[in-house]
Amino acid sequence: MALLELNHVTKNYNSQFCALDNVSFSVDEGEFVSIIGPSGAGKSTLLRCINRMVEIDKGQISIDGVITSSLSKKMLRKLRTKIGMIFQHYNLVDRLTVIENVLHGRLGYKSTLAGIFGKYSQTEKAQAFRIIKILGLEEQVYKRCDQLSGGQKQRVGIARALVQNPKIILCDEPIASLDPNSAKIIMDHLRTICKEMGITVIVNLHQVEAALKYSDRIIGINRGKVVFDGFPENLTPLQIREIYGSESDDLMPDLGERHAG
Numbered sequence: 402m403a404l405l406e407l408n409h410v411t412k413n414y415n416s417q418f419c420a421l422d423n424v425s426f427s428v429d430e431g432e433f434v435s436i437i438g439p440s441g442a443g444k445s446t447l448l449r450c451i452n453r454m455v456e457i458d459k460g461q462i463s464i465d466g467v468i469t470s471s472l473s474k475k476m477l478r479k480l481r482t483k484i485g486m487i488f489q490h491y492n493l494v495d496r497l498t499v500i501e502n503v504l505h506g507r508l509g510y511k512s513t514l515a516g517i518f519g520k521y522s523q524t525e526k527a528q529a530f531r532i533i534k535i536l537g538l539e540e541q542v543y544k545r546c547d548q549l550s551g552g553q554k555q556r557v558g559i560a561r562a563l564v565q566n567p568k569i570i571l572c573d574e575p576i577a578s579l580d581p582n583s584a585k586i587i588m589d590h591l592r593t594i595c596k597e598m599g600i601t602v603i604v605n606l607h608q609v610e611a612a613l614k615y616s617d618r619i620i621g622i623n624r625g626k627v628v629f630d631g632f633p634e635n636l637t638p639l640q641i642r643e644i645y646g647s648e649s650d651d652l653m654p655d656l657g658e659r660h661a662g
């Protein structure tokens with residue numbers, strides 16, 4: 402069943418520059434989809450439109466059957482609890498500990514006052530500890546986030562998204578700042594979360610190889626238009642060229658090595 406649907410979505414910045422041009426696709430529950438494309442193609446704009454951090458100009462986006470543009474502030478806040486976000490630069494509060502950052506994922510469920518005073522139930526704390534353990538961060542629980550490596554910070558970001566109990570996780574270049582080993586750990590966790598917890602994952606990636614290895618489906622964007630939407634095994638060098646244009650030669654992966662399983 403489709404969890405996310407985009408129908409003819411267009412986004413113009415400053416009423417003239419077209420960042421998304423008539424984009425339509427749907428994503429099923431439990432699917433792992435990578436969005437690839439060159440710098441400036443519109444990948445971040447796409448994720449921001451999905452959670453309504455950016456308003457679209459034309460078309461329609463629905464999540465779990467709800468048309469996002471028609472939601473009141475209150476209903477939008479409720480919908481956003483179902484959408485976990487993971488960022489390239491982690492967006493953690495550096496001076497706070499791992500557990501405090503992870504519990505921030507619960508803020509969308511709380512009144513402003515309860516949030517300010519950091520009032521979390523025993524159930525919420527137990528859930529946060531459980532997720533921290535799954536992500537292999539139990540030794541870091543009480544460490545300040547500015548003492549962590551990039552890979553550990555990104556795992557905190559994933560844990561914070563998971564305590565929301567999301568239906569979908571949107572990841573904006575989650576491995577762009579990481580070394581290959583940390584990047585693999587993050588992509589492995591995202592794949593496990595998708596396949597074992599049934600959470601839909603949409604990942605913006607610059608690395609074609611990672612997209613080929615981890616995705617059920619790849620969507621290629623160039624200048625705001627979807628130019629490829631299909632299975633990794635159907636992404637040919639010609640299509641990679643169409644997606645990336647002149648950047649493609651540096652990015653051309655060894656197409657022999659494919660899926661993570």
Ligand SMILES: Nc1ncnc2c1ncn2[C@@H]1O[C@H](COP(=O)(O)OP(=O)(O)OP(=O)(O)O)[C@@H](O)[C@H]1O
Nearest residue numbers: 414415418420438439440441442443444445446447
């Ligand atoms: N707030 C904004 N105001 C005006 N133009 C913007 C704004 N945000 C993005 N753009 C433009 O929209 C286009 C798409 O940007 P976007 O960040 O979505 O691309 P991207 O594919 O995520 O790129 P990258 O891989 O470099 O992050 C770019 O040309 C960018 O300059």
